[in-house]
Amino acid sequence: MSGEPAKGTMTVPLLDLRAQYASIRQDLDEAVRGVMESARFIGGPEVSGLEQEVARYSQCAHAVGCASGTDALLLSLWALGIGPGDEVVTSAYSFFASAGVITNNGATPVFVDVDPRTYNLDPLKLEATFTPRTKAVIAVSLYGQCCDVPAVKALCDKRQLYLVEDAAQSIGSEWEGRRSGSMSDFGCFSFFPSKNLGAAGDGGMVVMQSPELAEKVKLLREHGAKPKYFHSLVGTNSRLDALQAAILRVKLKHLDRWSEARAKNAALYNSLFEGSRVVRPYHDPRTRHIYNQYVIRVPQRDELRKFLSEQGIGHEVYYPVPLHLQKCFASLGYKEGDMPNAEAAAKETVALPIYPELAEEQIRYVAATVREFVDS
Numbered sequence: 001m002s003g004e005p006a007k008g009t010m011t012v013p014l015l016d017l018r019a020q021y022a023s024i025r026q027d028l029d030e031a032v033r034g035v036m037e038s039a040r041f042i043g044g045p046e047v048s049g050l051e052q053e054v055a056r057y058s059q060c061a062h063a064v065g066c067a068s069g070t071d072a073l074l075l076s077l078w079a080l081g082i083g084p085g086d087e088v089v090t091s092a093y094s095f096f097a098s099a100g101v102i103t104n105n106g107a108t109p110v111f112v113d114v115d116p117r118t119y120n121l122d123p124l125k126l127e128a129t130f131t132p133r134t135k136a137v138i139a140v141s142l143y144g145q146c147c148d149v150p151a152v153k154a155l156c157d158k159r160q161l162y163l164v165e166d167a168a169q170s171i172g173s174e175w176e177g178r179r180s181g182s183m184s185d186f187g188c189f190s191f192f193p194s195k196n197l198g199a200a201g202d203g204g205m206v207v208m209q210s211p212e213l214a215e216k217v218k219l220l221r222e223h224g225a226k227p228k229y230f231h232s233l234v235g236t237n238s239r240l241d242a243l244q245a246a247i248l249r250v251k252l253k254h255l256d257r258w259s260e261a262r263a264k265n266a267a268l269y270n271s272l273f274e275g276s277r278v279v280r281p282y283h284d285p286r287t288r289h290i291y292n293q294y295v296i297r298v299p300q301r302d303e304l305r306k307f308l309s310e311q312g313i314g315h316e317v318y319y320p321v322p323l324h325l326q327k328c329f330a331s332l333g334y335k336e337g338d339m340p341n342a343e344a345a346a347k348e349t350v351a352l353p354i355y356p357e358l359a360e361e362q363i364r365y366v367a368a369t370v371r372e373f374v375d376s
């Protein structure tokens with residue numbers, strides 16, 4: 001390779017949210033000031049405006065803001081009446097919340113292995129996990145690539161199971177032109193700061209097509225009260241702050257540009273890894289990939305991580321322990337070898353910096369450093 005900066009001459013963080021802030025500072029500062037001056041901190045036009053905008057962006061009829069992506073999943077299962085005695089199937093390879101919310105609702109998580117190329121659940125393995133107690137499936141779209149929701153939905157429909165999309169990492173991603181989150185009973189978004197659409201703190205949103213389900217989630221996020229102080233059911237407090245909503249409305253205008261910049265960075269990495277032993281992320285041509293993460297696969301992953309740290313390059317493993325092997329799920333009886341693709345991914349994958357503001361020379365430096373370790 002030629003043209004890459006000399007070793008040790010730069011540091012590249014995994015994510016640089018200060019660069020993003022610098023690029024839209026004036027609009028963000030004005031949005032924050034607007035909320036402070038209005039003193040409408042709970043509900044109000046910023047929250048309802050964002051709900052309408054995200055619903056439209058996600059090809060959904062409704063959207064309900066809530067406190068986090070975890071709560072979006074939690075409220076979805078709750079609204080569907082999932083509880084003790086029920087089983088919910090989800091991917092063995094995801095952030096913990098995809099499974100934790102099942103236990104939080106009193107139900108039992110059941111895991112299905114992932115496709116080794118996309119790391120999304122493998123629809124061909126799904127049906128074998130169904131039992132008479134199965135009530136729902138949570139289909140995770142990992143790293144920003146929409147999973148094959150139509151295939152999962154067809155299997156769910158056959159058994160009259162609910163389907164929830166964990167779209168925490170995949171807002172704006174598509175499966176054959178249909179937006180992530182729009183193809184099931186509920187789509188769940190996270191606005192954790194590192195997501196493509198990230199708040200200045202926690203936030204989340206549930207999207208749906210059904211007005212009845214929208215109403216149910218709205219009730220559950222506000223202690224089941226409608227009107228205020230009249231409680232038809234027991235819910236919780238899981239609201240999205242107006243300050244976060246105002247910030248997210250500014251950022252939503254830039255989301256497609258940012259996601260395209262991430263995809264462009266991914267394409268540059270892909271070309272720089274041409275002919276390398278590095279396994280590049282697989283992009284299913286049926287999807288729009290928004291590259292929340294750029295995840296490569298290498299032998300000696302842990303040694304590579306050490307080398308990257310020494311060279312000032314940020315990186316992370318999403319995720320080092322597959323869900324079925326987490327200590328808190330030991331009582332479910334899974335063992336090593338049950339989900340070979342998830343287990344291999346946990347050992348061999350690492351995410352590299354992919355954020356939109358990365359300079360080309362930074363990407364060249366990261367790729368050259370990875371290649372120096374992997375190919376020499």
Ligand SMILES: Cc1ncc(COP(=O)(O)O)c(C=O)c1O
Binds near residue numbers: 068166192
């Ligand atoms: C796949 C997945 N599901 C759920 C969540 C939970 O979202 P939050 O951190 O906003 O609660 C995340 C976010 O980290 C995630 O990546």
